[in-house]
Amino acid sequence: MxxxxxxxxxxxxxxxxxxxxxxxxxxxxxxxxxxxxxxxxxxxxxxxxxxxxxxxxxxxxxxxxxxxxxxxxxxxxxxxxxxxxxxxxxxxxxxxxxxxxxxxxxxxxxxxxxxxxxxxPPKWQRALRDLVRYRRKLVESETAERNRLLRLLETCNVKLSSVASDVFGVSGRAMLRALIEGTATPEHMAKLARVVAPAPLACAAVRRARGSLRGGV
Missing domain, CATH: 3.30.420.10 (Ribonuclease H-like superfamily/Ribonuclease H)
Structure with a gap:
């Protein structure tokens, strides 16, 4: 040839x-x-x-x-x-x-x-592709961690996702912090969130959650 x-x-x-x-x-x-x-x-x-x-x-x-x-x-x-x-x-x-x-x-x-x-691809495109792929992995990791936390809350009978507008918003994080520290009353934690359910229901969800967290975690 x-x-x-x-x-x-x-x-x-x-x-x-x-x-x-x-x-x-x-x-x-x-x-x-x-x-x-x-x-x-x-x-x-x-x-x-x-x-x-x-x-x-x-x-x-x-x-x-x-x-x-x-x-x-x-x-x-x-x-x-x-x-x-x-x-x-x-x-x-x-x-x-x-x-x-x-x-x-x-x-x-x-x-x-x-x-x-x-x-x-040319060098600039390879660099951009690596950056975009890495960002996507970070977003996917963040989503996976959020889903893991939501599953943990549901397992412990915490109903924040049902009564709070955004579990990972500013007020939602404040409620999570209060649950972790165990220093706030259920009524106070219910007031920390913008709820999509009546306040009594939110208060009940958090009160049940505190008992579940102590026994299950």
Missing amino acids: EAIVEYCCGLDVHQATVVACLLAGPAERRPRKETRTFGTTTSELEELRTWLLAERCTHVGMESTGVYWMPVYNVLEECFELVVGNAAHIKNVPGRKTDVKDAEWIADLVRHGLIRKSFV
């Missing part, structure tokens, strides 16, 4: 090491092959970048396995045409596998243009 890339490199990326196989030479000839192993710290990845630039490498391929490829991508993306492929699409033939052979296989696929590139 005819090669289409003259200077390319295949990377087999792991947690602590990166095995790089460089293929260099005219497309119509057998390429020169050189394999080196680098660490995954920033300085060592910069050494990898310097070596590839000195060898006039233009294309670098790797598998998108786990998160180990991301730091490598961040260091190399401004200098090379990066080809990140799905591991299932570039799987080597069955047999004796080594890191060196995997790197050679990826380099050979890149040289012949046989790896379908996975979409990797």
Whole structure:
């Protein structure tokens, strides 16, 4: 099969090491092959970048396995045409596998243009996506904790969610604090909230709650 890339490199990326196989030479000839192993710290990845630039490498391929490829991508993306492929699409033939052979296989696929590139957003979009995803996780965690507290209150026969307009509002938090401290009377705690039920019902709910909390917590 005819090669289409003259200077390319295949990377087999792991947690602590990166095995790089460089293929260099005219497309119509057998390429020169050189394999080196680098660490995954920033300085060592910069050494990898310097070596590839000195060898006039233009294309670098790797598998998108786990998160180990991301730091490598961040260091190399401004200098090379990066080809990140799905591991299932570039799987080597069955047999004796080594890191060196995997790197050679990826380099050979890149040289012949046989790896379908996975979409990797630009750096600013990746940063924004990480921020949005982290915010969503925080919101989900907050919601989960609120639901856990509501379940605990119901288990202890606390009916705040039935009589208070917002259990987690300013007045609702004041009622929760009074329940935790155990210093306020049921009548006083009922007055702390904006209730959606008559005051006697709210007072009864809190009075029953205090007894349940003492016995169940």
